[in-house]
């Protein structure tokens with residue numbers, strides 16, 4: 001009798017668990033980019049912490065305008081959707097198409113011609129289906145070019161949506177999701193995204209709210225992904241408000257969060273290096289480094305590291321001698337996830353999940369209790385405990401730092417950089 005009761009109880013629990021899972025994709029988006037590189041072990045990815053995983057990047061072939069996957073990783077792209085579902089059958093997978101920087105002219109000439117658009121649209125849908133993806137993501141397009149480029153982009157989205165609709169009907173599969181990574185600001189100068197078309201055709205837009213200040217470009221230090229800040233400095237909140245002002249729905253915006261930070265070299269030791277003069281990047285060519293590498297470095301080598309959390313700007317930082325690092329740690333991630341909730345955004349999207357350190361950030365973000373609880377009042381300075389007294393500076397070179405942020409060197413130059421105000425158009 002009691003075992004029957006237990007069984008019934010377990011059944012009810014199972015039912016509730018399933019019900020809860022099934023409603024996740026419609027409610028909040030907890031997404032992450034997965035950057036594919038040679039030798040990646042996809043099964044290491046803890047897909048339970050995400051509702052959506054975006055496999056990056058594919059490209060648009062400049063002669064055929066078909067979607068193209070680099071042959072060195074095509075095999076891994078083809079198994080991604082299957083592998084991540086073994087740990088979490090409910091995770092939704094998307095395939096990302098990079099069209100930024102040196103790919104932008106090619107993209108603009110593709111969207112300028114109906115037949116090219118048609119080739120692209122159909123091949124993107126075919127490729128997504130072939131490899132079991134449930135959606136497509138367009139990344140790297142900032143508001144730039146001419147107004148006719150942006151109008152063409154609006155047309156592409158209309159046609160893409162019609163094709164996605166019609167393919168779903170023909171194949172009786174659920175419709176593919178259609179999303180894009182948008183710039184922090186929806187307009188730069190006089191160029192504005194085709195907001196109406198984006199609203200109509202996209203399931204959501206994730207805002208790349210990071211890389212605002214770069215040690216390889218800017219000569220004065222500032223936080224690359226501040227949530228708040230003075231109005232003359234780029235910050236996430238002012239970007240989100242601008243999207244709203246331009247008529248985009250907050251409920252269709254997903255906040256992009258960085259799993260990387262930047263290391264700057266100072267000219268002299270500073271107590272508070274914000275706004276200090278910098279001679280350029282530290283550690284790597286562009287100063288970018290994945291979260292797990294910063295943590296590893298701070299734990300093991302930086303005897304004199306002073307870490308802190310700036311609750312006004314919502315960023316973590318760390319000073320080691322003449323190096324100043326700013327990045328998002330657990331405090332910043334929690335506060336930003338809480339902002340997502342407060343502001344009524346659709347969710348968050350991490351770039352990129354392989355830079356997490358034992359899933360610390362992804363867990364902090366995914367834990368629903370923080371969605372209500374977290375308050376930005378935590379301010380602390382701490383001296384990181386030291387495990388190894390070895391002096392640090394050149395040890396990082398022993399690390400495979402190409403892997404720190406953007407593993408593909410060709411991507412380092414085209415970047416995933418929303419250069420915002422300082423954009424130099426093509």
Ligand SMILES: *[C@@H]1O[C@H](CO)[C@@H](O)[C@H](O)[C@H]1NC(C)=O
Nearest residue numbers: 061062063064065068069070
């Ligand atoms: C683009 O497609 C053409 C024709 O299929 C092929 O020869 C070429 O190698 C492709 N380019 C790239 C960069 O993949």
Ligand SMILES: *[C@@H]1O[C@H](CO)[C@@H](O)[C@H](O)[C@H]1NC(C)=O
Nearest residue numbers: 038070071072073408409410
């Ligand atoms: C494909 O990937 C390899 C290794 O990352 C890279 O050297 C090569 O340039 C890539 N090819 C294209 C067409 O992007």
Ligand SMILES: *[C@@H]1O[C@H](CO)[C@@H](O)[C@H](O)[C@H]1NC(C)=O
Nearest residue numbers: 105108109110111112113149
């Ligand atoms: C777009 O198409 C028009 C007319 O077909 C042409 O004049 C223009 O040069 C094209 N622009 C680009 C960027 O290909």
Ligand SMILES: *[C@@H]1O[C@H](CO)[C@@H](O)[C@H](O)[C@H]1NC(C)=O
Nearest residue numbers: 125162163164166167168170
């Ligand atoms: C769906 O089928 C219709 C009729 O056969 C066809 O015209 C259309 O191109 C198909 N759509 C896609 C996306 O394959």
Ligand SMILES: *[C@@H]1O[C@H](CO)[C@@H](O)[C@H](O)[C@H]1NC(C)=O
Nearest residue numbers: 228229230272274310312313
């Ligand atoms: C915290 O951020 C503000 C800018 O929002 C800045 O003025 C201040 O110096 C920062 N404090 C520290 C300790 O970094």
